[in-house]
Amino acid sequence: MIGVVLVLCLLPNPVSDGYSEAGRRAYLAGDYERAHRFYEAALGQPGVSKAHVFYNLANCSFRLGRYAEALLHYRCAQRRMPGDREIEWNLSLTRQRLGVLSEVSPSLATRLLAHLDAVSPRTMLGIIFTLQTLGLLGLVLVHGHRGARALCLAASLTGLVLAVRVVAVHEFPGPPEAIALDQVSLRTEPHATQPVAVELEPGQAVQVIEMSDRWAHVVTPDGEGWVERGGIGIVD
Amino acid sequence: MSSALLAFALWAAVSAQADERAFVEIVPEHTTCVVHQRIRIAVRFGIDAGFLKSNVIQQFRQKLEVPVLIEAPWLDELAGAKLVARGKPANDRAALGFVLNGKLARQPKAGEVVRGGKKFLVVEVGRAFLPEAAGELKLEAPVLRLAYGTEFRDDFINGRVPVDRHDLRVTGKPAQIVVAPLPAAGRPPNFCGAVGDFRVRADADSSRVAIGQSLKLHLRIEGVGNLNEFEAPKLEFEGFHVLGQLEAHAPGRRTITYDLAPRTNVAEIPAISFSYFVPEAGYRTVATEPIRLVVTGTPEPGSATGSRRPVPGKNDIYGVKPVPDGEGDTERKLSPAILVLVLLVPFVIAIAVMVWLRKRGLVSHDSRAIRVTEATEALREKLGRNDGSVTDAFTAYLAAHIDCAPAAVIAPGLETRLAEHGVPAELAERTSRFVDSLVASRFGGDALEDPAGTARDLFDELEAVFPSHGVS
Numbered sequence: 001m002i003g004v005v006l007v008l009c010l011l012p013n014p015v016s017d018g019y020s021e022a023g024r025r026a027y028l029a030g031d032y033e034r035a036h037r038f039y040e041a042a043l044g045q046p047g048v049s050k051a052h053v054f055y056n057l058a059n060c061s062f063r064l065g066r067y068a069e070a071l072l073h074y075r076c077a078q079r080r081m082p083g084d085r086e087i088e089w090n091l092s093l094t095r096q097r098l099g100v101l102s103e104v105s106p107s108l109a110t111r112l113l114a115h116l117d118a119v120s121p122r123t124m125l126g127i128i129f130t131l132q133t134l135g136l137l138g139l140v141l142v143h144g145h146r147g148a149r150a151l152c153l154a155a156s157l158t159g160l161v162l163a164v165r166v167v168a169v170h171e172f173p174g175p176p177e178a179i180a181l182d183q184v185s186l187r188t189e190p191h192a193t194q195p196v197a198v199e200l201e202p203g204q205a206v207q208v209i210e211m212s213d214r215w216a217h218v219v220t221p222d223g224e225g226w227v228e229r230g231g232i233g234i235v236d
Numbered sequence: 237m238s239s240a241l242l243a244f245a246l247w248a249a250v251s252a253q254a255d256e257r258a259f260v261e262i263v264p265e266h267t268t269c270v271v272h273q274r275i276r277i278a279v280r281f282g283i284d285a286g287f288l289k290s291n292v293i294q295q296f297r298q299k300l301e302v303p304v305l306i307e308a309p310w311l312d313e314l315a316g317a318k319l320v321a322r323g324k325p326a327n328d329r330a331a332l333g334f335v336l337n338g339k340l341a342r343q344p345k346a347g348e349v350v351r352g353g354k355k356f357l358v359v360e361v362g363r364a365f366l367p368e369a370a371g372e373l374k375l376e377a378p379v380l381r382l383a384y385g386t387e388f389r390d391d392f393i394n395g396r397v398p399v400d401r402h403d404l405r406v407t408g409k410p411a412q413i414v415v416a417p418l419p420a421a422g423r424p425p426n427f428c429g430a431v432g433d434f435r436v437r438a439d440a441d442s443s444r445v446a447i448g449q450s451l452k453l454h455l456r457i458e459g460v461g462n463l464n465e466f467e468a469p470k471l472e473f474e475g476f477h478v479l480g481q482l483e484a485h486a487p488g489r490r491t492i493t494y495d496l497a498p499r500t501n502v503a504e505i506p507a508i509s510f511s512y513f514v515p516e517a518g519y520r521t522v523a524t525e526p527i528r529l530v531v532t533g534t535p536e537p538g539s540a541t542g543s544r545r546p547v548p549g550k551n552d553i554y555g556v557k558p559v560p561d562g563e564g565d566t567e568r569k570l571s572p573a574i575l576v577l578v579l580l581v582p583f584v585i586a587i588a589v590m591v592w593l594r595k596r597g598l599v600s601h602d603s604r605a606i607r608v609t610e611a612t613e614a615l616r617e618k619l620g621r622n623d624g625s626v627t628d629a630f631t632a633y634l635a636a637h638i639d640c641a642p643a644a645v646i647a648p649g650l651e652t653r654l655a656e657h658g659v660p661a662e663l664a665e666r667t668s669r670f671v672d673s674l675v676a677s678r679f680g681g682d683a684l685e686d687p688a689g690t691a692r693d694l695f696d697e698l699e700a701v702f703p704s705h706g707v708s
Contacts, residue, residue, distance in 0.1 A: 020559035027556045035556075042559065052559040059556050086554040093553055099485055129578045136586035140593070143609060156582075163579055188298050188340060195298065195340030 020048060023056060027063075036060035051080035055087055062090065067097045068202035072179040072233040075205075079235060082114035098203035116162075117169050124166050131159035177235040178218065180204045184231035186223075190215035197225045206232065256352060258283045260306065260380040260408040263360065268414045271367055272431040272462050273515050274320065275413065278362030279308045279378045282349060285357045291384040293398050298340070301332040302359060308378040311363050312337055316373050316415070320465065321364035332359055366462050370417040377410040422519050428469060430512035432461010438508055438524035445498060446532045450479055450550060453494040455508055455524065460488070468492045469510055475502040480551040495551050498531045505529055604639060611636035612699075619692045626691045627674045633695070634671070637702055646675050659701050667694055 023038030058073030135156025385398025479495035546552030654664035
């Protein structure tokens with residue numbers, strides 16, 4: 001039964017995506033604008049790997065000289081594939097073009113959590129189910145071997161901890177990150193007539209506290225304020 | 237005629253009054269400079285501290301520490317010069333907020349001055365410019381505006397509110413900066429427009445490469461001047477291909493990374509010569525140290541060749557990735573029902589297995605039997621390892637069989653209790669004596685000779701007489 005659940009969880013969806021392939025061909029032919037359109041269409045398709053599509057979309061934006069947009073898409077891809085060296089390199093080159101300083105290297109724990117969070121919920125549920133089942137069955141079946149019982153207990157507890165993490169990430173995700181897509185005015189109040197506190201540079205990362213249709217309340221290293229919603233892209 | 241005189245007298249009075257309460261002035265770093273010389277120009281304004289506290293009125297929705305408007309449009313755009321540094325807005329608590337050219341600005345207090353016996357709070361806001369051509373930079377007179385009241389009343393909700401309102405406009409003096417051309421005399425041939433005071437150094441990321449293999453040469457230029465505005469030095473080294481270059485900028489430093497590939501067996505990366513103009517001293521030329529290099533004869537596999545093509549991972553982005561069929565956003569959404577199911581099903585499976593095992597008699601449902609089994613396994617393990625004292629394991633084993641706490645095993649009457657659980661009298665008596673000896677040796681009595689061996693013998697004999705699984 002465990003095997004069946006694992007297989008069901010890990011099997012890819014048998015969906016093929018023509019937009020991605022068309023985007024790849026256009027990109028290789030140097031038609032980046034067209035490739036960009038195809039990859040944008042691919043994003044709307046169910047069953048494709050969004051991480052790869054975001055990465056390719058970012059490449060198109062980079063080639064078109066839209067570096068802030070490229071930065072946004074690379075961050076979206078990186079969130080889904082943390083540790084991918086190609087994304088990291090392209091991201092650093094994009095930041096260089098924008099003149100944006102690189103982020104401080106995350107700690108080992110942060111990197112591990114990023115990897116953990118990047119695992120799809122379906123796969124994570126499979127892992128939790130396996131750990132829980134093996135752990136509990138071990139506790140029922142194994143007697144007299146304290147080491148083995150401790151191992152089973154550890155497996156079961158790990159499953160529970162992973163479940164808590166999954167719930168925390170999906171139900172309480174925290175403030176989203178956003179990227180300034182152009183030079184954006186940070187105002188003290190959500191109104192165009194209010195004084196501008198600071199100008200955000202293209203590619204600058206901010207944390208979004210709240211959002212309406214037109215305005216977003218954001219926090220930057222220079223303080224907090226309001227920016228027009230269209231001037232930033234959310235790292236989703 | 238008399239009305240004109242009256243108007244003039246009123247204007248003079250207002251101007252004099254304004255000058256007594258606030259001032260605004262231009263503070264240039266230099267009044268003469270050369271083309272591309274970084275120059276800081278500031279607007280400084282001050283307000284009579286007592287007047288600011290008692291009379292100046294807030295004009296905006298956001299309460300400002302210094303509710304004045306400063307108009308100096310050239311701070312944002314100066315004809316003939318490029319704005320290169322705007323200066324970070326100060327956001328600490330000590331910073332004072334005011335409006336500069338229609339936008340909120342925050343700057344720390346520049347100090348206090350005393351003019352005409354009054355103490356003025358002074359704020360300064362500056363920008364760095366690079367003059368782009370010889371001539372004059374004209375700086376229009378800055379203007380300071382504020383509103384003030386002379387009478388105030390206390391309001392229950394809003395506190396102290398002005399009864400009257402007056403506008404005050406203070407105009408500073410215009411200024412101009414003379415921009416001289418860079419002298420042609422003594423200009424080095426490799427001069428690329430750097431004006432300021434700089435230091436240079438170079439280092440390479442590798443000291444051993446194969447012919448055609450690329451290496452990174454970092455030229456670091458540090459100092460004060462038009463650091464990010466001049467052209468990067470062009471490298472034309474004998475025996476090297478220059479594949480490309482990338483730049484990184486940090487405050488006070490510019491790093492130019494050249495992608496080089498040796499064409500022949502060169503012994504070093506030559507010194508890089510860098511010329512710049514120091515406004516007070518004229519042209520200067522400095523050079524980096526040559527960097528020793530070992531070039532092997534053949535290119536290493538997988539290395540970049542001598543072509544000028546952009547190389548992913550070196551000076552270009554990696555290409556597109558094939559998109560595998562994977563999970564989309566819908567799959568990334570977690571269903572709480574499935575999570576609950578995933579957490580509950582293992583418990584259900586475990587309980588079902590336990591019930592099935594018990595029904596089949598494969599495991600005892602008696603807690604005492606479980607205790608006996610665990611104690612027996614623990615003692616067997618202890619005797620098998622033959623390490624340390626067996627006292628605790630042996631007493632726990634006996635306690636499990638005679639159904640008492642381990643501490644109660646050493647109580648009087650162990651012999652009788654063992655006999656009640658089916659142990660022959662002679663074996664019960666030997667076991668009881670052994671337990672007494674173990675306890676005595678633990679608390680300072682004579683040490684037993686081979687207690688583990690004795691325990692093993694007794695354990696074998698007891699196992700033969702205790703009922704199966706220890707259940708009586």
